[in-house]
Structures are given as structure tokens and as C-alpha cells.
Amino acid sequence: MYLSKQDIENTDRVKRLNLINSVSGIKPGNLIGTKSNNGQTNLAIISSVVHLGSNPAYFGFIMRPQKEVRRHTYENILETGHFTINHIHTSFIDRAHYTSAKFDKSVSEFEACGLTEEYKEDFHAPFVQESLLKIGLKRVEVLPIRVNDTIMVVGQLEHLFLPDDAMDARGYLDLGNMDNVGISGLNSYYTLNKVDEFPYARVTETPDFSR
Amino acid sequence: MYLSKQDIENTDRVKRLNLINSVSGIKPGNLIGTKSNNGQTNLAIISSVVHLGSNPAYFGFIMRPQKEVRRHTYENILETGHFTINHIHTSFIDRAHYTSAKFDKSVSEFEACGLTEEYKEDFHAPFVQESLLKIGLKRVEVLPIRVNDTIMVVGQLEHLFLPDDAMDARGYLDLGNMDNVGISGLNSYYTLNKVDEFPYARVTETPDFSR
Numbered sequence: 001m002y003l004s005k006q007d008i009e010n011t012d013r014v015k016r017l018n019l020i021n022s023v024s025g026i027k028p029g030n031l032i033g034t035k036s037n038n039g040q041t042n043l044a045i046i047s048s049v050v051h052l053g054s055n056p057a058y059f060g061f062i063m064r065p066q067k068e069v070r071r072h073t074y075e076n077i078l079e080t081g082h083f084t085i086n087h088i089h090t091s092f093i094d095r096a097h098y099t100s101a102k103f104d105k106s107v108s109e110f111e112a113c114g115l116t117e118e119y120k121e122d123f124h125a126p127f128v129q130e131s132l133l134k135i136g137l138k139r140v141e142v143l144p145i146r147v148n149d150t151i152m153v154v155g156q157l158e159h160l161f162l163p164d165d166a167m168d169a170r171g172y173l174d175l176g177n178m179d180n181v182g183i184s185g186l187n188s189y190y191t192l193n194k195v196d197e198f199p200y201a202r203v204t205e206t207p208d209f210s211r
Numbered sequence: 212m213y214l215s216k217q218d219i220e221n222t223d224r225v226k227r228l229n230l231i232n233s234v235s236g237i238k239p240g241n242l243i244g245t246k247s248n249n250g251q252t253n254l255a256i257i258s259s260v261v262h263l264g265s266n267p268a269y270f271g272f273i274m275r276p277q278k279e280v281r282r283h284t285y286e287n288i289l290e291t292g293h294f295t296i297n298h299i300h301t302s303f304i305d306r307a308h309y310t311s312a313k314f315d316k317s318v319s320e321f322e323a324c325g326l327t328e329e330y331k332e333d334f335h336a337p338f339v340q341e342s343l344l345k346i347g348l349k350r351v352e353v354l355p356i357r358v359n360d361t362i363m364v365v366g367q368l369e370h371l372f373l374p375d376d377a378m379d380a381r382g383y384l385d386l387g388n389m390d391n392v393g394i395s396g397l398n399s400y401y402t403l404n405k406v407d408e409f410p411y412a413r414v415t416e417t418p419d420f421s422r
Contacts, residue, residue, distance in 0.1 A: 003371040018382030020265035025239025025298055026386055026393040026403055048261050053359040054231035087236055093407050094418040101412040114420040140358050147351050148264040160214040171229030175237055175395050182237040182393055184386050189407040192237055196304050196400040201312035207305040209325040
């Protein structure tokens with residue numbers, strides 16, 4: 001099946017949103033936790049977290065601050081400079097998805113969605129207690145993406161929490177064993193099953209293409 | 212287990228790379244196809260493709276142009292303005308992974324890695340024939356991420372190819388049925404299994420948190 005740019009422009013809006021949100025492949029399922037200086041907490045499901053660097057450890061995520069309920073998240077990050085990234089697991093997919101409803105700013109999605117605020121290491125922003133892997137980050141950059149008025153928020157890792165047995169001696173995590181969740185489109189959720197692992201690729205070590 | 216920023220700085224470099232590349236969750240497995248004006252093709256595995264917008268349809272991906280073999284990809288995109296995004300499937304994970312080896316610029320990873328160039332709709336950049344879902348994009352923006360000298364390349368969708376039966380009437384794709392692949396860290400590959408699907412979330416439709 002072939003769809004041109006024009007075909008996609010002519011597609012019904014909701015169908016187009018579903019399709020175009022799916023074609024980049026699987027996306028990580030995370031919740032972004034923030035708290036205003038007044039103490040109002042906010043929790044937003046975000047499928048656009050991306051790794052930017054390991055030393056220092058930087059991560060980014062995409063948002064559209066003018067158009068979405070997630071602007072409360074953005075306002076809190078601008079105001080306080082801190083946010084958390086929390087993995088979504090199979091046990092609370094429904095609650096994580098519900099954070100995308102358009103709650104009023106005075107409502108905390110933690111309470112409304114049945115998830116628990118957790119404060120650790122004197123960090124300002126709330127972690128999600130139910131999450132097995134969580135990162136506390138300091139905002140270091142906000143990049144405007146001019147073509148469509150989205151932004152990328154860039155944070156530096158300050159704190160990392162993970163289960164004691166999650167990391168092996170090489171630094172590998174098995175996301176499947178952690179019941180970690182992937183997202184496709186706007187509202188489809190996937191479990192993960194590790195099937196292959198390869199060494200660092202070297203030109204001289206050709207794989208067996210015939211297998 | 213708790214790791215501070217300092218703990219992570221003090222971790223062995225390779226272990227840190229593995230860990231920090233894993234903690235943002237599952238990443239989409241894609242190959243970026245390009246061709247120089249001289250006809251030299253290039254293919255690079257990229258796990259940082261992110262959706263930026265649906266109308267127009269924009270996608271971005273992250274690279275570190277100064278430090279990597281992937282700079283050939285970047286040079287081709289700067290020179291020609293076009294690139295392709297091609298999904299990785301379970302049938303060719305090993306070949307896709309091998310594109311990350313440091314091949315000389317005069318070597319095409321298509322040939323070296325046993326994957327097939329495909330040209331469609333008069334588009335300059337090569338698609339991967341073995342891939343079931345592929346996108347042809349025009350470069351529209353290159354964003355410098357100043358904190359660590361990475362960049363985000365932003366492209367606009369011009370062409371989309373997908374299997375005839377992949378999309379349902381609502382625009383949903385089942386990435387699991389397509390044998391689509393997710394990546395964790397630098398070299399772990401996952402299959403995907405769709406387990407949940409929810410309607411657009413509304414404040415008034417509280418899920419059953421007790422299930």
C-alpha cells in the first residue's frame with residue numbers, strides 16, 4: 001500500500017493521528033512527574049522520551065506546550081527545573097493511560113489516576129511509587145522545533161532508581177523481565193520479549209546472513 | 212538500587228553506555244537509508260526516531276555527527292535533503308545490527324550487510340526492500356542540542372509504504388503482527404506483543420483501578 005503526502009493530508013483527522021503516531025515504530029512508555037512551587041503535582045504519559053547521551057547522561061522528550069494538557073507539566077518544569085521519568089509496567093497501563101485525560105490544573109493526576117507520589121533523595125519532583133525504574137532529572141535545555149511549534153525538553157540525570165536484580169554485570173537491563181511497556185500510536189500497549197543480543201559490531205565479524 | 216549522578220560518572224565506560232542507553236525504555240528499531248549525489252549509498256541503524264507531528268507528518272532522530280560512522284548518513288542528508296526510515300523486523304535483526312560496524316565511507320552497508328536497495332516514486336534516497344514499512348522524508352530542520360553536541364534531524368513525510376493489510380479502518384497498526392523490533396541499550400532486540408488498547412482518555416470515564 002502506498003500513501004503520498006497528499007493522501008495523508010486527505011485522510012480523516014483521527015485516522016491520520018492514529019496512523020502517523022504508529023509508523024515510527026514502538027515507543028517507550030513513561031510517565032513524567034512534576035510539582036509546581038505551590039505543591040501542585042502533575043503526571044503525564046509521554047511516549048517520546050529519547051536518549052541523548054551517556055556521560056553526562058541526558059534524555060529529551062517532545063511536547064506541544066500550547067495545545068495540550070501536558071502544558072502543566074511544561075509549566076512545572078520551567079518553574080522548578082526538575083522532573084522525573086518513570087517506566088510504565090503492565091500492572092498499571094490503564095492508570096497510566098488515564099493521565100492523558102484533560103484534567104483541570106488543580107487536579108493531580110496521581111490522585112485522579114490511582115498512582116502514588118514518592119519523594120526520594122530530597123528531589124523536588126515526585127517519582128511514581130508503582131514504577132520499578134525511575135529517573136530524577138534537572139532541566140538543562142529547551143529546544144524549539146520551529147516547523148510545528150513543538151519543543152524538546154532536555155534533562156540531565158541526577159538520580160536513578162532500579163530494582164536490585166535488574167542490571168547484570170555488563171549494565172544490561174531486560175525490559176521484558178521488568179514487565180516494561182511499549183506504546184504504538186496513541187493508545188495501543190505492547191509487552192516486550194528479548195529475542196536477540198549481539199556484541200559490538202565489527203566490520204571484520206560478518207554475521208551468517210543465511211540463517 | 213540507587214545510583215547518583217556521581218555513581219554513574221564513576222561507572223566503567225562500557226557498562227555506563229549499556230545502562231544509560233537502556234533506562235529510557237524500549238526504542239524503535241529503524242534503518243536510515245541515504246545516497247550521496249555521487250551515488251554512494253549508506254544505511255545506519257538508529258534507535259532514536261521520534262514522532263513530532265501528524266499534520267504535516269514530521270519525524271526526528273538524534274545523531275552525534277562528529278563522533279560516529281553515522282556521520283556518512285548525516286553528510287548525505289545535508290547534501291541531498293532526503294532520507295528514508297525503514298522498520299527492522301525479526302527476520303533481519305542480525306543484518307540491521309551489523310550496519311553499526313565502522314565501515315569505510317566507500318562501502319555501502321546495503322551490500323556489506325546483505326540488505327537490498329529499493330527505489331520507489333522517483334525518490335532519491337534508497338528504501339530497504341526487506342522492510343515492510345518504510346517512509347521517504349525530506350529534511351526540514353537540523354537542531355543542534357548544545358549540551359552535548361548532538362543534533363536532531365527533522366524530516367517531513369513525503370512517501371509511506373506499508374503492507375496492504377497492516378492498517379485497520381481506524382488507522383491502527385499492529386507492530387507485533389508485522390514482526391517489528393524494539394531495541395534496548397545498544398544491542399538487545401525485542402519482539403512486541405499487543406496486550407491492551409484503550410479509547411481516547413476522558414476525565415469522566417474512570418478506569419476500574421481494582422482489576
